[in-house]
Amino acid sequence: MDKEIVRGLSVSPLGVHAVLLVVPSDLTFTEAQQVALEEHMNLFDAGIWKHTMVLFTYGDKLADKSIEKHIEREHRALRWLVNKCENKYHVVNNMKKSDMSQVTELFEKIEEMVAGNNGRLYCPDMNDVHHRIEEKFRRRQLKNVLKQELEEEYRRRELELMINFKETLLALQADKESVTST
Template identity: 50%
Template sequence: HKSIESLQKAFINQPEPRLKHVHIPKMRMIMLGFRRSGKSSAGNTILSMVTFISKRTSTCVRRQGEVDGRHVTIVDTPGWWKSLPVADTPELDKEEILLSMSLCPPGPHVLLLTLRVDMSFTAAEKKSVEEHMQLHDERVWAHTIVLFTHGDCLGDVTVEELIESEGEALQWLVEKCGNRYHVLNDENWNDGSQVTELLEKIEKMVAQNRGHYYEIDLKTLKEVKQKRKAVERKAKARAKKQRQMRKMDSTMKGKILVLHKFETI
């Protein structure tokens, strides 16, 4: 168990940025996480407008806006079920998560891994997150921040107290993300400081990464795109065949009807 004091110390004493300061006028973000983890509402809070619809996302959605002197691009991705392994996530969802990178070229500055503060984080959920993050590669962790959503549910409890009380699984995740985390109150859009603070944390992380953003492996991206095109071609061929079958069926029915009328004369 990590104490609250050690968590706060780890957060404050993150490695000194290799660059003194990075201001990102055009910031690119990707939202990742479980289904119903608050990805869409967090995106709306960051952009200060209702632009993401809080419902099941089957394809990636990109939205943009001006935030605190920066042009921000956010890509929302399909979520996965909390405690299910990556093998049980539909292939199309996994492809969408990978293809999200191509919607914010040349790559995202940050991946915001969303967790609700009012839901537990178990060993099964830890395994699920780890497997889904491995859809990318190990480098992705250096560009990830844990974003706790529904911050209003914390009440008088601090996020450090939450992390300590949740135990090893959540502590492992926070450490894996370099002790980077942020709480967002989705119900309080009037508090612009919480978004400003998040943007500053992102810029500090990018400075620690020598100004680099996350770049997906181009070979992987090419393979996913080729696979997606092959699926689309098969779907189109199937749809064309079904239309032809319906047309033939309709023609046959018409001939039978004419023949029936002829026989009754």
């Protein structure tokens, strides 16, 4: 997935004006999603956040509640995300797909973000990004090896305990038999 994200950003060799993080408003954005998102975003330098906006989908599921109330009442991970994006967000009502004003408003917000960034494009150093991906892959491999070794050690100790327990039970059974036969 990391390579696919990087490929998406590298389609434009000069850089991008906007990165949209799509978040369905009808699902809870939890710490698990926050951690996953941070891992992906950490492939790039911190400057990416100045060019990032949250795009909430399924705005129709909010009913009468405003997106601000939704953000306020949701898990703190969602508030973290909105804060990270400097409160840049937009809501799309999926039931009004033909309402082009939603798209127009989104583009207006993107233009505001571009103006706030003085028209500068976000262009990551792809060598650094690829290095971070390789490093992340190595850490994940090491983690898997350590996890496997830990599981093997756990199984070995469990087997050892079971053997010791069996020996203790047999010894107790032998003691009991010798006591009852005398």
